[in-house]
Amino acid sequence: MENRSLVTIADYSKEKILYMLQMAAEFEKNPNRNLLRSKVVATLFFEPSTRTRLSFETAANRLKARVIGFSDPKATSSSKGESLKDTIMMVSNYADVIVMRHYLEGAAQYASEIAPVPIVNAGDGANQHPSQTMLDLYSIYKTQGTLENLNIFLVGDLKYGRTVHSLIQAMRHFNPTFHFVAPAELKMPEEYKLYCKEYQIKYEEHSEFTAETIQDADILYMTRVQRERFTDLMEYERVKNVFILRNSMLAATRPNLKILHPLPRVNEISYDVDESPKAYYYQQAHNGLFARQAILCDVLGITLDEIKKEQ
Amino acid sequence: MSNIINKRELQVAAIENGTVIDHIPADKLFSVVSLLGLQQMSNKITIGFNFDSKKLGKKGLIKIADKFLTDDELNRLSIVAPHIIMSIIRDFKVVEKHNVEMPSLLRGIVKCTNPKCITNNEPMQTLFQVVDKDNCVIRCHYCEKEQQRNEIQIL
Numbered sequence: 027m028e029n030r031s032l033v034t035i036a037d038y039s040k041e042k043i044l045y046m047l048q049m050a051a052e053f054e055k056n057p058n059r060n061l062l063r064s065k066v067v068a069t070l071f072f073e074p075s076t077r078t079r080l081s082f083e084t085a086a087n088r089l090k091a092r093v094i095g096f097s098d099p100k101a102t103s104s105s106k107g108e109s110l111k112d113t114i115m116m117v118s119n120y121a122d123v124i125v126m127r128h129y130l131e132g133a134a135q136y137a138s139e140i141a142p143v144p145i146v147n148a149g150d151g152a153n154q155h156p157s158q159t160m161l162d163l164y165s166i167y168k169t170q171g172t173l174e175n176l177n178i179f180l181v182g183d184l185k186y187g188r189t190v191h192s193l194i195q196a197m198r199h200f201n202p203t204f205h206f207v208a209p210a211e212l213k214m215p216e217e218y219k220l221y222c223k224e225y226q227i228k229y230e231e232h233s234e235f236t237a238e239t240i241q242d243a244d245i246l247y248m249t250r251v252q253r254e255r256f257t258d259l260m261e262y263e264r265v266k267n268v269f270i271l272r273n274s275m276l277a278a279t280r281p282n283l284k285i286l287h288p289l290p291r292v293n294e295i296s297y298d299v300d301e302s303p304k305a306y307y308y309q310q311a312h313n314g315l316f317a318r319q320a321i322l323c324d325v326l327g328i329t330l331d332e333i334k335k336e337q
Numbered sequence: 338m339s340n341i342i343n344k345r346e347l348q349v350a351a352i353e354n355g356t357v358i359d360h361i362p363a364d365k366l367f368s369v370v371s372l373l374g375l376q377q378m379s380n381k382i383t384i385g386f387n388f389d390s391k392k393l394g395k396k397g398l399i400k401i402a403d404k405f406l407t408d409d410e411l412n413r414l415s416i417v418a419p420h421i422i423m424s425i426i427r428d429f430k431v432v433e434k435h436n437v438e439m440p441s442l443l444r445g446i447v448k449c450t451n452p453k454c455i456t457n458n459e460p461m462q463t464l465f466q467v468v469d470k471d472n473c474v475i476r477c478h479y480c481e482k483e484q485q486r487n488e489i490q491i492l
């Protein structure tokens with residue numbers, strides 16, 4: 027049987043991404059469906075992530091699936107030394123699909139190779155988090171009307187931020203121009219710049235974050251700048267107040283600009299931005315519901331046509 | 338002419354059946370010896386060290402009687418010492434001679450250097466894709482981290 031798991035966004039072709047966006051749009055029209063009425067969805071969170079788990083469980087519940095699982099790994103036998111394989115094989119006896127978050131990198135890939143049911147990667151360590159990327163793409167698509175030829179500014183921690191790395195991979199099909207805006211210690215790693223060259227993705231790097239830097243942006247994707255990422259705390263003290271987006275910086279920006287953030291934010295977006303029509307991070311999180319409904323249906327073999335017919 | 342051949346024969350005793358591994362970079366010779374477990378073997382083995390080589394300056398050479406390398410052993414060899422040349426000898430004649438090339442996949446051979454990789458925490462085989470054969474860059478199939486030659490640890 028074909029393995030329909032979703033482990034990394036890199037597995038999605040351009041056509042598949044556009045298809046998944048259409049599916050998400052169907053769920054936005056009507057998120058309450060009977061599509062998964064006879065299904066059991068397991069959410070296995072070997073590392074706690076309340077935000078992601080609630081989003082997946084709401085997606086499953088609104089499609090009338092039953093949800094089993096755990097949100098606290100201390101309560102499971104993996105804390106008693108049970109292998110991931112044994113846990114996955116046990117849960118596969120009960121569930122039709124497994125949504126899995128794990129602190130180890132590659133855990134979802136391995137699970138997808140051994141499980142008889144599809145695996146949805148809800149984050150594996152610092153590696154991949156494809157449902158986050160799908161909701162980012164859906165948010166960009168919805169606000170810009172297209173994914174093609176956009177100026178996308180990635181701001182903040184570009185060294186460790188896995189969401190920005192996955193976004194580059196996913197956007198490679200759509201001729202973007204990226205702007206990497208980061209303090210020196212957190213700049214985009216060489217391997218992703220090589221990736222851009224390999225796929226002929228245009229990019230510019232900036233070490234300053236000012237109103238002028240961002241005036242051509244269609245999308246401003248902010249990320250957290252965390253103190254613990256710095257080896258040089260002097261450098262942290264210098265940049266922590268520089269890489270903050272303030273409402274005053276938006277005056278000369280494009281009218282179609284939208285500000286995204288994977289949330290939770292610390293202080294990198296000033297609260298006075300929340301009232302701007304360009305702020306989009308709360309809606310972005312809401313879009314996660316539709317993106318995850320699409321993902322659950324797709325891994326279970328439910329097609330866009332079936333979703334359109336069902337309502 | 339016959340003089341030169343005699344010199345060669347002095348350097349390395351001929352074997353009737355077995356394997357000759359040539360063009361081993363001198364500093365990799367002992368890694369190859371331990372990789373193939375030659376210390377534990379009872380076969381007749383000739384090890385040459387610091388031979389002159391046009392390409393490498395100094396090279397190593399190993400002859401093992403009555404031993405033919407498995408694919409797995411060849412794959413391991415290719416990581417430690419790329420561009421070595423292996424000859425198979427039968428009845429004192431070279432019947433096969435080829436470069437040992439890195440395969441495109443390395444299964445169960447290399448340890449991932451990422452401590453947070455699933456392969457270091459679960460009873461399972463590692464798997465690497467070879468990204469760049471010439472420079473020996475490999476990528477873990479699971480955690481996606483890349484490794485350079487000097488980081489590679491053989492299991």
Ligand SMILES: [Zn+2]
Nearest residue numbers: 449454477480
């Ligand atoms: Zn790994």
